[in-house]
Amino acid sequence: MREAVTAARRVVVKIGSSSLTTADGGLDEARVRALVDALAALAGQGREVVVVSSGAIAAGLAPLGLPRRPRDLATQQAAASVGQGLLIGRYADSFARHGLTVGQVLLTVDDVTRRAHYRNAYRTLRKLLDLGAVPIVNENDTVATQEIRFGDNDRLAALVAALVHADLLVLLSDVDALWTGDPRRPESTRITEVRGEADLAGVEVGGAGRAGVGTGGMVTKVEAARIATGFGIPVVLTAAPLAAAALAGEPVGTFFHPVRQRPTARLFWLAHATSPRGRLHLDPGAVQAVVGRRKSLLPAGITAVDGTFTAGDPVDLVDAGGAPVARGLVNYDAVELPGLLGRSTGELAAALGPAYEREVVHRDDLVLL
Numbered sequence: 001m002r003e004a005v006t007a008a009r010r011v012v013v014k015i016g017s018s019s020l021t022t023a024d025g026g027l028d029e030a031r032v033r034a035l036v037d038a039l040a041a042l043a044g045q046g047r048e049v050v051v052v053s054s055g056a057i058a059a060g061l062a063p064l065g066l067p068r069r070p071r072d073l074a075t076q077q078a079a080a081s082v083g084q085g086l087l088i089g090r091y092a093d094s095f096a097r098h099g100l101t102v103g104q105v106l107l108t109v110d111d112v113t114r115r116a117h118y119r120n121a122y123r124t125l126r127k128l129l130d131l132g133a134v135p136i137v138n139e140n141d142t143v144a145t146q147e148i149r150f151g152d153n154d155r156l157a158a159l160v161a162a163l164v165h166a167d168l169l170v171l172l173s174d175v176d177a178l179w180t181g182d183p184r185r186p187e188s189t190r191i192t193e194v195r196g197e198a199d200l201a202g203v204e205v206g207g208a209g210r211a212g213v214g215t216g217g218m219v220t221k222v223e224a225a226r227i228a229t230g231f232g233i234p235v236v237l238t239a240a241p242l243a244a245a246a247l248a249g250e251p252v253g254t255f256f257h258p259v260r261q262r263p264t265a266r267l268f269w270l271a272h273a274t275s276p277r278g279r280l281h282l283d284p285g286a287v288q289a290v291v292g293r294r295k296s297l298l299p300a301g302i303t304a305v306d307g308t309f310t311a312g313d314p315v316d317l318v319d320a321g322g323a324p325v326a327r328g329l330v331n332y333d334a335v336e337l338p339g340l341l342g343r344s345t346g347e348l349a350a351a352l353g354p355a356y357e358r359e360v361v362h363r364d365d366l367v368l369l
């Protein structure tokens with residue numbers, strides 16, 4: 001029996017497209033209902049459930065007469081727009097059979113990475129749970145552009161788990177566990193527990209199983225498990241039909257133990273959840289100061305700036321060879337920086353005023369990569 005599972009009060013359950021659709025790609029009502037039965041039982045025990053559900057694009061294909069998952073973003077967005085409504089309708093009906101109400105929550109990357117936004121997302125999710133509703137989360141595919149898109153709900157689920165301070169993350173897929181290699185190969189074996197990085201050494205994590213249905217395959221699930229366990233949240237990875245057994249603490253699937261040693265949640269967030277909006281090129285002295293001595297980054301050590309960002313955005317700090325060495329929240333807009341580069345803070349304060357004495361990235365807002 002897995003005690004971390006049975007003791008969990010707040011649980012985030014992520015379900016992949018491959019577990020919600022039929023072989024020809026339509027939404028499979030029986031599967032949604034079976035999953036909801038397992039989740040409703042959990043809610044019936046007084047535990048809080050947040051569902052992160054994929055399947056909007058898959059559910060929109062048939063109604064639009066599309067034979068397979070489109071490659072271009074605009075058609076994917078159209079499919080998601082049609083499919084999301086059908087998907088939430090299925091969940092609403094299935095949960096209603098158990099007397100439960102669902103709330104749809106569509107999130108973009110910004111909603112879970114920018115501080116002001118994630119507080120907002122947290123408040124909404126918290127309120128839904130307080131009111132006894134089941135939040136059904138998905139990425140807001142219809143508005144997300146390629147650059148600002150997660151594209152995979154595994155990572156989104158890990159971030160939502162961190163956001164709501166979940167006690168457990170369950171990743172449900174069409175494969176019963178993490179295997180040492182492609183599960184179809186005879187030499188591959190099931191991995192029952194992962195205690196840390198060492199247990200993942202040598203594991204071959206491949207792409208999506210059913211071509212045209214799932215997106216990230218095992219790569220994004222293992223990454224999601226790393227993110228969640230880094231926040232101190234245990235993870236169970238298993239197949240959708242084993243959801244009830246997994247939630248009852250039975251030793252099915254793969255259990256990822258939480259990693260004890262962890263950076264503060266905010267910096268972990270910065271390293272894993274944010275996409276950099278630009279790059280600051282550092283001279284060797286600045287790399288030494290930031291990486292070696294954990295100092296703030298000053299304008300004097302920056303040689304060039306790429307990207308269009310505004311103050312508060314995440315940016316990567318790169319060395320002379322262009323390799324990222326750290327990520328941080330920048331204190332200036334991209335357009336302001338070129339005029340400041342190479343100048344000391346004293347000189348800038350004298351020329352431009354005391355506001356220009358501030359660091360470009362403060363050391364409290366920096367995480368080494």
Ligand SMILES: Nc1ncnc2c1ncn2[C@@H]1O[C@H](COP(=O)(O)OP(=O)(O)O)[C@@H](O)[C@H]1O
Nearest residue numbers: 016017018173179206208209214215216217218
């Ligand atoms: N080491 C591995 N262990 C388990 N499954 C793997 C592994 N490598 C690749 N896979 C594939 O990953 C698939 C699950 O990912 P995906 O199709 O994206 O699912 P979902 O739609 O649930 O997110 C499995 O069907 C399996 O074929």
Ligand SMILES: N[C@@H](CCC(=O)OP(=O)(O)O)C(=O)O
Nearest residue numbers: 017054055056057152153215
């Ligand atoms: N947001 C997309 C899902 C993207 C995704 O992560 O899919 P999957 O790999 O099946 O979990 C959708 O609803 O179609």
